[in-house]
Amino acid sequence: MALTGIQIYKLLPKTNCGECGVPTCLAFAMSLAAGKAELAACPYVSEEAKAELADAAAPPIRAVEIGTGERKLKIGGETVLFRHEKTFVNRPGIAVLVTDEMRDEAVGGRLERFKTLAYERVGLTLQADLVAVKSASGDASKFGALTAKVKDETEAGIILMTEDVSVMEAGRKACGDRKPLMYAANKENADGMSALSKEHGCPLAVKGNGLDEVSELTTKLTEEGLHDLVIDSGARGIRKALEDQIFIRRGALLKKYKPLGFPTIAFPCEMTDDLMQESLIASMFVAKYGGIIVLSDLQGYALFPLLLSRMDIYTDPQRPMATSPGVYEVGGPNEDSPVLVTCNFSLTYFIVSGEVEASRVPAWLVVVDTEGLSVLTAWAAGKFVGDLVGTSLKKCGIMDKVGHKKVIIPGYAAAISGDLEDELGDWEVLVGPRESAHIPAYLKEWQP
Amino acid sequence: MALEIPKMSYNGVIKEIPLGKEANPVIVGGETSYPFYLFEGEMPHPPKIAMEVYDAPPEEWAQAALEPFADVINDPAAWAQKCVSSYGAEMVALQLASTDPNAQDNSGEHAVEVTKKVAAAIDVPLIVLGSNNLEKDTEVLKMVAEACAEERLILGPVTEGNYKALGAASLAYHHTIAAGTPIDINQAKQLNILLGNLGVPDERIMVDPTVASLGYGLEYCYSVMERDRMAALTQEDERLQFPIVCNLAKEVWKTKEAKLTEQEAPLLGDPLKRGVLLEAMTALLLLLAGGDILIMRHPDAVQLVRGFMDDLMAN
Ligand code: SF4
Numbered sequence: 001m002a003l004t005g006i007q008i009y010k011l012l013p014k015t016n017c018g019e020c021g022v023p024t025c026l027a028f029a030m031s032l033a034a035g036k037a038e039l040a041a042c043p044y045v046s047e048e049a050k051a052e053l054a055d056a057a058a059p060p061i062r063a064v065e066i067g068t069g070e071r072k073l074k075i076g077g078e079t080v081l082f083r084h085e086k087t088f089v090n091r092p093g094i095a096v097l098v099t100d101e102m103r104d105e106a107v108g109g110r111l112e113r114f115k116t117l118a119y120e121r122v123g124l125t126l127q128a129d130l131v132a133v134k135s136a137s138g139d140a141s142k143f144g145a146l147t148a149k150v151k152d153e154t155e156a157g158i159i160l161m162t163e164d165v166s167v168m169e170a171g172r173k174a175c176g177d178r179k180p181l182m183y184a185a186n187k188e189n190a191d192g193m194s195a196l197s198k199e200h201g202c203p204l205a206v207k208g209n210g211l212d213e214v215s216e217l218t219t220k221l222t223e224e225g226l227h228d229l230v231i232d233s234g235a236r237g238i239r240k241a242l243e244d245q246i247f248i249r250r251g252a253l254l255k256k257y258k259p260l261g262f263p264t265i266a267f268p269c270e271m272t273d274d275l276m277q278e279s280l281i282a283s284m285f286v287a288k289y290g291g292i293i294v295l296s297d298l299q300g301y302a303l304f305p306l307l308l309s310r311m312d313i314y315t316d317p318q319r320p321m322a323t324s325p326g327v328y329e330v331g332g333p334n335e336d337s338p339v340l341v342t343c344n345f346s347l348t349y350f351i352v353s354g355e356v357e358a359s360r361v362p363a364w365l366v367v368v369d370t371e372g373l374s375v376l377t378a379w380a381a382g383k384f385v386g387d388l389v390g391t392s393l394k395k396c397g398i399m400d401k402v403g404h405k406k407v408i409i410p411g412y413a414a415a416i417s418g419d420l421e422d423e424l425g426d427w428e429v430l431v432g433p434r435e436s437a438h439i440p441a442y443l444k445e446w447q448p
Numbered sequence: 449m450a451l452e453i454p455k456m457s458y459n460g461v462i463k464e465i466p467l468g469k470e471a472n473p474v475i476v477g478g479e480t481s482y483p484f485y486l487f488e489g490e491m492p493h494p495p496k497i498a499m500e501v502y503d504a505p506p507e508e509w510a511q512a513a514l515e516p517f518a519d520v521i522n523d524p525a526a527w528a529q530k531c532v533s534s535y536g537a538e539m540v541a542l543q544l545a546s547t548d549p550n551a552q553d554n555s556g557e558h559a560v561e562v563t564k565k566v567a568a569a570i571d572v573p574l575i576v577l578g579s580n581n582l583e584k585d586t587e588v589l590k591m592v593a594e595a596c597a598e599e600r601l602i603l604g605p606v607t608e609g610n611y612k613a614l615g616a617a618s619l620a621y622h623h624t625i626a627a628g629t630p631i632d633i634n635q636a637k638q639l640n641i642l643l644g645n646l647g648v649p650d651e652r653i654m655v656d657p658t659v660a661s662l663g664y665g666l667e668y669c670y671s672v673m674e675r676d677r678m679a680a681l682t683q684e685d686e687r688l689q690f691p692i693v694c695n696l697a698k699e700v701w702k703t704k705e706a707k708l709t710e711q712e713a714p715l716l717g718d719p720l721k722r723g724v725l726l727e728a729m730t731a732l733l734l735l736l737a738g739g740d741i742l743i744m745r746h747p748d749a750v751q752l753v754r755g756f757m758d759d760l761m762a763n
Contacts, residue, residue: 082678084671117715121663215451238759243487247453254454276725280756283729287670287736300717304705305725308663309733315667347665354704435580437702438550440508 003056005033011049012042019043061252062262063090064203064228064291066130066181067157073129075230075291076263081249087316090263092285093292094306095130095159097269098150100142107146111153113298119307126307128156132183132294133171135162140170147174159183159205159265159292165192172200181205181292183265184232190217194224203228205265210234211247215259222258229262230291236271238281245289263291270294275302283309321346322372327396328353331362335403336448338363340432340439341389342410343370343378351436359440364401368392375410386419393424404448408432455488456481460681462740463689464493465651467539467624468573468600474538476654476740477691482677483738484760494761495735497754498539498575499531500697500745503562504546504554510707512720516747524562525569532570535747536754541575542566543698547588548579556591563592567599575602575626575743577695586610593617602626604693605656608639615646626693628656631668633675633688640687654741655690661699661706662730669694673737694734697745700727720748728752 009029016024020041022031031037032053039045039053063077073093080086096114098107111131118127131150135143143162150158151174158180160171168182184207185193197204206221206229208214214231221229233244251260268281279302282293286309295303315321323344330353342352344367356363368389370378378384393399393407405427409417411434420429433442461480466473476496481489505521506514520527524542531537542563546554567574576592578585589603590613598621605628606614618625627643629635636655643653657676659669673692679685700706705716706723716722727749731742735757744750 082671082674083667084675119715211451211453237762238756239484239486239762242484242760246485246487250454251451255451257451260451276721276728276752277755279725280728280732280752283732284736284756287733299721300715301719301722302717302725304716304722305662305729308726309666309729312662312665312667313670313733317667317671347660351664358704358707433550435550441550 003033003053005030007056008032008053011045011052013044013046015044017044060256060261061249062227062229064230064263066093066159066179066203068177068179069155071129071155071157072179073157078249078263078289079253081253083313084317087318088314090291091310091314092290093129093157094282094303094310095132095292095294096128096298097132097134097294097296098146099134099136100139100146101136107149110297111150114154114156117298117300117303119304121308121311124311126304126311128295128298128303130157130159130181130292132159132161135164135167135171138162138164138167140164140167143167144170144174147171151175151178157181159294163189163207165189165196168193168196172196172202179203181230181265183207183230185217185221187213187217190220194221194226197226198224203230205230205232206262207232208234211244211251211260215257218259218262231260231262231264232267233264236267238271238284241266241271242284242288245285249289264289265292265294266290267294269296275299278302279306282306286310286313319372323349323367325367325369325392325396327398327401328365328367329362330356330365331360333362333364335401337361337402338408338443338446338448339366339398339402339406340364340408341366341368341393343368343373343375343384345370345372345374345378348374348436352439355436355439356443359443361440361443361446363443364398366393366396366398366407376412379413379416384413384416386416386423389416390420390423406430406448408442410434456485456682458489458681460684460686460689462680462691463650465624465654465691467602469571470600472571474573479681481681483736486761491761494757495740495742496538497750498541498573498741498743499535499537499747499750500541500543500743501527501531501566502546503542503544503559504552506545508707510701510719510723512723513701513706513745515720525565528566528574529569532572535750537572537750539573539575539741540566540570541577541695541743543577543579544588545579545698547584548581549584550581551579556588559588560591560595563596563599563601567596567601573602574599575604575693575741577604577626577743580605582607582609586613589614590617593621593623596623597621600624602654602693604628604654604695606639606643608635608642611639611642612646615643615648618652619646619648624652624654626654626656627690628658631658631660631672633657633672633679636672636676637685637687640690644687650690653690654693655688656693656695659694659696659699659730659734661696661703662726662733663705664699664703666730666733670733670737673734673739677738691740692738693741693743694731694739695743696730696734697727697743700730701745724748724752728756732756
């Protein structure tokens, strides 16, 4: 939590020497509180004051990075309990599990699906982020070999899963400079894991039996200078796991309780044997505060819905998703194909283009800039009205692409048809259905 | 230092609404905390699943959704019975989709006939939903309310545009109202106030906040529902303390991804499992946001969600 100017002032030397560029320590404190100055500008501030100020400025939940390069993943850093209070910021990482006791083909299959199951959606690529490599055999060289394979075959971030420090070291080595997350430090191995994490600058997960034990471990590790920690409360029952997630988030945000101020890792793969159920459990962790979610396998039918849930829940509520305005081709239209016009609210675009596609009637879809508002809202706000829509239609180039002179507007905007006809001269304005579900039936009747 | 986990202080409670026949009521509502936050509150009546039945054979349904009902799609009463006896539906939701002027435009008389048959075939509560066409819904639902006077139906969506007519009819013929508003907490509250002013007692009102499918705007209704519960439970907003009905299945199954075959979209995998999960996941997220009644379609999705709810409530 940020300190106030007065609180900061108490930590300053109070000599009013002016070297920071403002005449008094109080003025400097005020600038600091407002984020308009850097503490470094005061040469006389004490070490303790520095530490206290840094502490106060730190986010309540640490942001932790795993992996390197383009597939680097950032988790944590959340500041609210409910997305509508501001937004959730860092999407939870989705991981797939492989172990050193699985057959080669099984490992290969999971890695292959990890690479190929990617979906384009509203300008985003939806895909899994991490591979969790687990030592099931306890053999360091087997673990190292599997980790090396994962590293070679993917660019992804890696989670190393073993509670044996020497096995972990083998995996760490095989990761090179990939910056894996090491899972996990517990009561017994904390010293060894701590040393390893520190030496190589790798984030470390902490596994405790309950939140008290987790807090003791994170406190100890923080005192040893580790900051990039991830928490596993140990719960594997659905009800208890949900409760722990809520307690961790509340403890960190409402109590500023540092020992729980870290992102979490959850294991749906250890909570059920059924992949459908596993996917549902994973979606609960998307909604309720998971930082990393480890799955037993990736299959399109289960992964795709889960990725949608993550996209939805992590959409910034203050920013409507917008599609770029312009002319879109659906199903290879030609000069006789119908022209439909709609708004640039992503969801509307998505649904309308989906229905046009489903109709199997090739068509032109003109998306007008409504600043991300839906048709009805945009119309009410004067952003989907005759002259604006008319201007967009003239400018977007659609008139040169078709031989006919007809345009179909959404049923909800029927009121603009007169103005639009005036604007477009000899063009005929047709009023389409209100509900997108009726577009296919409507288009099947189309005559140029 | 051991941490004392901050508990929420709630000062409101969701109203308990008895549904269905007097002899055999199903109660919804009664929550005293956020959904499934059982460490600091209670859910005396766990959320219920209502299964959909259509008033005319559905067109263009995904194979996966159609298959379980292939033997009953021409007979809404048999369909409803199958939902209850084979799949354990706690309620039935009759969708009067064929009354839509943009669809078959079936008459109010037709709707009345179907509703009567379905009501006679089951003894769980019956939700009757219009086609979301204001004028037609007003006409059709009014006729249904009158003709099925003693059935204690749940009628919806009752909206700002027709609440007077439908509110009065529900009042006169003892039905419950699902008050529908377009994803807006203030409008939801306003409509509840209007219904109260009209004399509709609180135990006859539920809220239909308009929900969307996963991937198609689910986050809007998710947040509206979370805000609704927050206002109801922590800010004593008495006009929002009503159970929430989520009419979700039709939104999910009309999406492109619920309909594509595996040949058309190999990366999306098995179409049956995919459709089921899209529905179950939408339902689960709406449960976590505060849904009291989930209107669902596929028996496998119903089973998954029911199992999940049991796990969330398990001791
Ligand atoms: S430089 Fe430091 S001590 Fe001097 S006035 Fe600024 S804040 Fe005060």
